[in-house]
Amino acid sequence: MASFKISSTFTLFLTISLLHLISARQLTESDQQLKFQYHKGPLLNGKISINLIWYGKFKPSQRAIITDFIASISSPKPKTTTSQPSVATWWKSTEKYYQLTNNKKSVNLALSLGTQILDENYSLGKSLTTNQILKLASKGHQQNAINIVLTSTDVLVDGFCLNRCGTHGSSYGARVNGKRSKFAYIWVGNSETQCAGQCAWPFHQPIYGPQSAPLVAPNNDVGLDGMVINVASLLAGTVTNPFGNGYFQGPKEAPLEAASACTGVYAKGAYPGYAGDLLVDKTTGASYNANGVNGRKYLLPAIVDPKTLSCSTLA
Secondary structure, three states: OOOOOEEEEHHHHHOOOOOOOOOOOOOOOOOHHHHEEEOOOOOEEEEEEEEEEEEEOOHHHHHHHHHHHHHHHHHOOOOOHOOOOEEHHHHHHHHHHHHHHHHHHHHEEEEEEEEEEOOOOOOOOOOOOOHHHHHHHHHOOOOOOEEEEEEEOOOOOOEEOOOOOEEEEEEOOOOOOOOOOEEEEEEEOOOOOHHHHHHOOOOOOOOOOOOOOOEEEEEEEOOOOOHHHHHHHHHHHHHHHHOOOEEEEOOOOOOOOOHHHHHOOOOOOOOOOOOOOOEEOOOEEEEEEOOOOOOOOEEEOOOOOOOOOEEOOOO
C-alpha cells in the first residue's frame, strides 16, 4: 500500500465544485488557516530519474509532449530572451523550498528523464483502483526515482473526475541488499473525453462556475496539455512534500502544496474564470506561459513562493 496519497492540483474540488476557477490567493499571515508550513520531513534530493508508465493508447506525438516537458525542466538556461520565460525557470522556483530547510545538500536535486514503459494492452483492464495504480507505478525503477503513471482517455480510475485529476504518493520498493527504500509516484489521467472541463481547463469550457471561451492549447492537444498542467503541479508537490511531512498547508489528508495552493492561477491578473494575462503565440493563437525544448510551449501552474507566501507566476 502507498504510505500516503495526495490529490493533484485540484485538491480543493473536494469542497468546491469548480476546480480551476479559484481566485488567486495571497497566503498572508492574516489567512491563518492557509499558512504554508514546513513539517520538518525530507525533500527529494540528489539525482532523480523520472520514469513514465504509459497505460493505454497514446500516440507517439502525444508521448513527445510529456517527454519534452520533462526534458525542459533540466535544460540549460536559455541564451535568448525569446526563449524566456522557460520551463527551467519555472522549476527553479522550487529551490526556495530547499533553501529554507537550511540543508545545503538538499538543493542538489537533478531531475532527468528515465525509462518509459508502454502498456498498450491494458494489462489490468480499463477500470483501475488506487492499488492498481500503485502496482503500475511499481513497474518503474524504485531507487532514486519518481514513477509517473499516465492513463489514456478510455481508462477509468477510482475518483477520476469526481474529486481528482491525479495523485502523488510514496511506497516502499523491493528489497535491495536487504534494505527497502521509499519511492515516489504520480498518477495523472487524460481527461479529454471524461472531464476536460474540470481537469483540462482553461483549454476546455468549464463545467461549472464563470463561463469563458476555452483557450487554444499550446500543443494542439487539449487532453495532453491538460495532463502537463497536472504533471507539473504534482511534480512540484512531490519534491517538496514527497512523504507527507514536507511543505504543505491545511490537513495532512488533503493538503495544499507548492502548486495546488495556487489552483487556477497561471499569470498575473488571474481571477475566477480567467487564467491570467498569458502569452499568446502569434502564429497559432495558443496561450502559454513557458517555453520548452524542441520549440514546445506549455501552460504551467503558479507556485507558492515560500518566502513571500504568494502565488508566483512566470508571466
